Amino acid sequence: MELLYGPIKDYAWGSRCAIAELQGRPVPSEGPEAELWLGAHPGAPASVDRDGGRVALTEVLAADPAGWLGQRVVDRFGARLPFLLKVLAAAAPLSLQAHPDAEQARAGYAADDARCDGHRNYVDPFHKPELLVALGPMEALCGFRDPVVSAEVLAGLGVPALGPVLDALGAGAAGLAEAVRLLLTWPAADRAGLVAAVRKAAVAGPDAELVELLAEAYPADPGVVVALLLNRVRLAPGEAIWMPAGNLHAYLRGTGVEVMAASDNVLRGGLTRKRVDVAELLRVLRFEVLDQPVVAPRPVADGVVTWPVPVADFALHRVTVGRQPEVTLTVPGPWLVLCTSGQVDVADVVAPVTLGPGQAAVGSAAGGSLTVSGAGEVYVASPGLC
Numbered sequence: 001m002e003l004l005y006g007p008i009k010d011y012a013w014g015s016r017c018a019i020a021e022l023q024g025r026p027v028p029s030e031g032p033e034a035e036l037w038l039g040a041h042p043g044a045p046a047s048v049d050r051d052g053g054r055v056a057l058t059e060v061l062a063a064d065p066a067g068w069l070g071q072r073v074v075d076r077f078g079a080r081l082p083f084l085l086k087v088l089a090a091a092a093p094l095s096l097q098a099h100p101d102a103e104q105a106r107a108g109y110a111a112d113d114a115r116c117d118g119h120r121n122y123v124d125p126f127h128k129p130e131l132l133v134a135l136g137p138m139e140a141l142c143g144f145r146d147p148v149v150s151a152e153v154l155a156g157l158g159v160p161a162l163g164p165v166l167d168a169l170g171a172g173a174a175g176l177a178e179a180v181r182l183l184l185t186w187p188a189a190d191r192a193g194l195v196a197a198v199r200k201a202a203v204a205g206p207d208a209e210l211v212e213l214l215a216e217a218y219p220a221d222p223g224v225v226v227a228l229l230l231n232r233v234r235l236a237p238g239e240a241i242w243m244p245a246g247n248l249h250a251y252l253r254g255t256g257v258e259v260m261a262a263s264d265n266v267l268r269g270g271l272t273r274k275r276v277d278v279a280e281l282l283r284v285l286r287f288e289v290l291d292q293p294v295v296a297p298r299p300v301a302d303g304v305v306t307w308p309v310p311v312a313d314f315a316l317h318r319v320t321v322g323r324q325p326e327v328t329l330t331v332p333g334p335w336l337v338l339c340t341s342g343q344v345d346v347a348d349v350v351a352p353v354t355l356g357p358g359q360a361a362v363g364s365a366a367g368g369s370l371t372v373s374g375a376g377e378v379y380v381a382s383p384g385l386c
Helices: 018-023 057-063 065-069 071-077 102-114 147-157 160-169 173-184 188-201 208-217 223-229 278-284
Strands: 002-004 035-038 047-050 053-056 083-090 096-098 130-134 138-144 230-235 240-243 249-261 267-270 298-301 304-306 315-321 326-329 335-347 352-355 360-363 370-382
Touching (some): 002 352, 018 083, 047 057, 053 057, 083 335, 083 370, 102 278, 130 138, 138 240, 147 160, 147 188, 160 173, 173 278, 223 230, 230 240, 315 326, 352 360
Antiparallel strands (some): 002 360, 096 249, 130 249, 138 249, 298 304, 304 315, 315 370
16 A cells, blocks of 8 residues: 545635645635545546655556556456545535446547537546545435426426426426426526526525525526426435436535546536536436435445445445454455545555545555554445456
């Protein structure tokens, strides 16, 4: 194992407290800190110590892909780390977004070769399923709820302009795609009026806080209304949400550990000042009801829990030591390890490292098993190959 140093993305929605507090730096930070990236995605690779300096993890892996990744990972995913670990810290809502599946990502990336950088939808040819585990209370919109419920909510607003949307939702799941299309393609000249009418009508209802939060930031964005078609979830620490390809979602606020396939493909439909491509988003969305978006942790051993996901790109485990002084994790490497509390020693057969809150480490597939000791908590990302 060796220490890993991750870059921090300064997106405008980021917190000026969460990541700085985790890493023991002065609060508030000088600017927003949205995501701490721990991995080898070329968009923001983490680094390790080498010969008195820092070297990007991408370069280390490229020099010995089979040794670092293991032959099984190379055979399945190529000479690249197939997962990315992040700390996500949202002080304001993220965009309405979804991610492509593997086939859509490959085709979209190839098609985007003819576009200049500012007009690309796909920055790499890979899918981006993701799992987010709350470190504290967290709120998110994730997946479509039952269209019957959504129709009742919109009808209760009494906004005449929403009549065509209500008609579409009246067809149940079959009309969900048309309802979303109508809203996201609402005539530009009428958007501010629609949002204002919904904002006024919602003021005394159960969605008043959500509508006010979104409309205050985006007063002419029909994504404010689309949000009312989604499940609103409030995660307790340790609870997670699983977002497979094609599921519309938006994180609202809070801090969590996020693991995903190593991609940065994001298709946005609104609630953002970044690039929006409604047509492409509608093409990849899965218009299906997500009945249970929250995933509870599953114990697998004393001091170890996981959140099972149906992909081979990654697995995530949380290891807690103290009451259990030492835990050995037998999942195969390579590993990315993030400490979120306490002080822990993390060791493989190569070398141990000591981690405090906000510090991270990386270990190769040659490291054998992983042993965690001390008193604290770490999250361990690894390949999901059994």
